[in-house]
Amino acid sequence: MSPTSAPRFRPADLVALAEALFRSAGLDAEKAAVTAELLVEADLVGHDTHGLALLAPYLEEIRKGRLARTGEPRVLADAPAALLWDGQYLPGLWLAARATDLACERAARLGTATVVIRRSGHIGCLAVFLWRATARGQVVLLASSDPSVATVAPHGGRRAVFTPDPIAVGLPTPAEPILVDISASITTNAMSARLAREGRKGPAAWWIDAQGRPSDDPRVVEADPAGALLPVGGLDHGHKGTGLALVIEGLTQGLGGFGRVEAPSTWGAAVLVQAWDPALFAGLEAFTRQTGELAARVRACPPRPGVEAVRVPGDQAAARRRAALEQGLVLAPAILAALEREARAAGLALPAPLPD
């Protein structure tokens, strides 16, 4: 949490700056606009490792020519409930947003549909795509893996085989949607790197070193030889996280037909988007009655000592988003500094902060 004296920015002003920076780096208008909006959206909901923190790395990828500035995904299959795109390393947030919209359109016709993207640029945090589907009364699941990276060990192992392999699902309810955003590893690469940079430890054995010793120290990932993040379930029941990782890597890279076999070196993503339209099953109202009941039962669950209340995933994101839209967004000092650096280099200025 930042002190209240930290500058607060209007989210729309930050979107405008990010969009201008992407445009000045050569991105098409629509790609710049969508990428900027979705990065700020991640900050709005509290995923600040996957918000404007990614702006400078993305600009760097564009400058180095590893992220395409312009073009369209190539359609490799259209089945009609199964679509496969070659993303050609176009900006991943833009690709995934379009894939989500297309999956929803097809689901509205067919009941369910899958869009798989191979060779997508990095897609940031999956949570930001869920609203596009839940706002139209649909259910969506996104999963992704990056075959160019391995930081997570399988259960019983001491070397990385997988990426964290995030999976996110949005479920409409009569009120705010349930937004689940988890990964097959206990923590994420971004969080692990942040803890390491700040010299902090994790609250439990979230890592394993190269010798196979469980560790609460994120620096084992950067050691030589390198350790790894542990899968969900940790030492006790990490076969569950390992199973989830195999499902996510298998679906994304397998259906895409591009993955660890090709051993790509470009930072990117293999993405699966699955949409379901409740209207073509038992109806949207029947769906939200059940999800509303589930959410109510979770909220009514008495908490264990030391826990204030039992939360439904998505509640905190919605509250943060409301607060940031009303009171402005505070950026962590390192993120703000990087944004200012990029702005200055492009001859632009940070927006004026909101008055205290």
Next chain:
Amino acid sequence: MSPTSAPRFRPADLVALAEALFRSAGLDAEKAAVTAELLVEADLVGHDTHGLALLAPYLEEIRKGRLARTGEPRVLADAPAALLWDGQYLPGLWLAARATDLACERAARLGTATVVIRRSGHIGCLAVFLWRATARGQVVLLASSDPSVATVAPHGGRRAVFTPDPIAVGLPTPAEPILVDISASITTNAMSARLAREGRKGPAAWWIDAQGRPSDDPRVVEADPAGALLPVGGLDHGHKGTGLALVIEGLTQGLGGFGRVEAPSTWGAAVLVQAWDPALFAGLEAFTRQTGELAARVRACPPRPGVEAVRVPGDQAAARRRAALEQGLVLAPAILAALEREARAAGLALPAPLPD
């Protein structure tokens, strides 16, 4: 593990006995045959809490009229990639096997398809349905919840809201399929009940008591007031298991339009089957190249001290199945005793064990 002196039975003989028992209880021929075969299949792959151990409880449900002997599921929607059945509490193994076959047929035409069953009878263990899809080169996901039961607490809570909410996925490879069979809770109801019955503890805090104290004692579930099983991730990162539970209960009960809102009292299941046909994405060969590579990387991962080898989910099931088919199946004493009781009551005998 049973001693080698325990009787070993030919799996086909056990299927024949179970089939005869279901028929004598009044089940249709096909329902009796499929249910018997799939219960023994669960034993073959080592899921002995969900194999013939369920025969006596299923017969009891049939006798009490809570499991229908005859009839067909009612088709409530056909979209064409989205199907919804009212299972009318017909035998769940038979329903889920048919739903899996239908999802695969539709996926072969459309790329992906979903079959949801509401008011299914209990469906045993999800792993036994995966081969039907992987054997035809397809990918399948099954998930289920039982809205008549709650034994799993959400993260931070001390009262049960969910069932264990299993999810299983089968992924073809060039060799044996990857078979993931996990749940959103650390352990299952059946395993928890078995540990409690045998006076054993869990290896870690897999439970929480009604006062909110973490516990390694499965008996807290049967205490008054009752405790609960903990979600995957436990006290440390149980929000991940909670998220998974909400996804599984939301999809199965929400798309089915029948669940905790109706508060049913019949032991049953809300089921989702999703199939994908790799042939309509990048092709089956492209798919299995990636999944084969993933499996090879997991197997090649150096194990941590104390672990013999890192395993791919499905390897152990395949090995157990091969061994049982070659050397016969050993049933735990309590399961064998219950089977013998049911056989005697129906005027049938146990099959002759294989010679030592």
